[in-house]
Structures are given as C-alpha cells and as structure tokens.
Amino acid sequence: MKKEESITPNFATISPHKERMCPCGCETMFIPRRRDQVYLNSNHANHAYNNGKRKQKSKRQVEAEKQLRLNDKLLAKFYSYFKKTEAVVLSLNLKAEDFDHSFFIGHSFIGEELYYKSFNYLFREYEKDGIKLTKILTPKTKVYAKRRRTD
C-alpha cells in the first residue's frame, strides 16, 4: 500500500495534463510533458509557424486577386452598356457593386490623364459638378486614341 501511494503522486508529476491535439495540422493526439507545450515537438511547432505565415500571405493574395477580378468584371459589365469607345459611369454605381478604386495592376497616361489598369480595362475617376465619375476605356481604345485621332 505504501508503494502505491508513492507511485501515484509520481505519475501525476509526469503526466498532469490532459491529452491534446497538436495544432500544426497533423491532428496527432499527445500528452504534453509541460503545461505550456503546445505542439508535439519542435518540428511540429516549426511546421505550424512556417505554414501559418504562408497561409496568411496567401490569404492576403487571394483577397487582392479576388478584388482585382471583381473590378475587371465590373468594368467589363459597365463598359458593355456603352456602344462607344469609352464609358463614363457614376462611381457610386460601381461602388454599389463593391468596385474598389484602390485596387489596380498598374497605371498609364493617356495624354495628361492618369488611368489605372485592371486586367482588361483602364479607368480614371474624376469629379464633375461635385459628382464622382469613372471613365472606362479598353487598352484598344488607347491605341486608337493615339494613332487615329480622326476616327
């Protein structure tokens, strides 16, 4: 009986913690040796650190690409309403569909006007009589504007 009593507290100091799951993604169940042991071992901790960072970065990339694709889609949609080489729409209408003017892949001057690029369009926001408007062009328009001014 005395032996058993000395074993029990010993066991408690070896394993006082509940089984837990390694949060690195391996889903291994383990009994931590210390209260602050989060991962199965340092390899798993490193894996989680590296993957966590990668995941965060790719999440930001995914969000940005999503917005760029949406912008391009909306420019295509609004541009198609006009049967001309350029379209001018109320910025409010674009924003109502979650267009974000701060997302673009580059910029280009046409004359003295600075246009921002989406994948397939150019756009420029300006104000007229206190109303914000967005002019939409295709890169094709740019070529025509430069080479064939009389068209």
Ligand SMILES: [Zn+2]
């Ligand atoms: Zn793990």
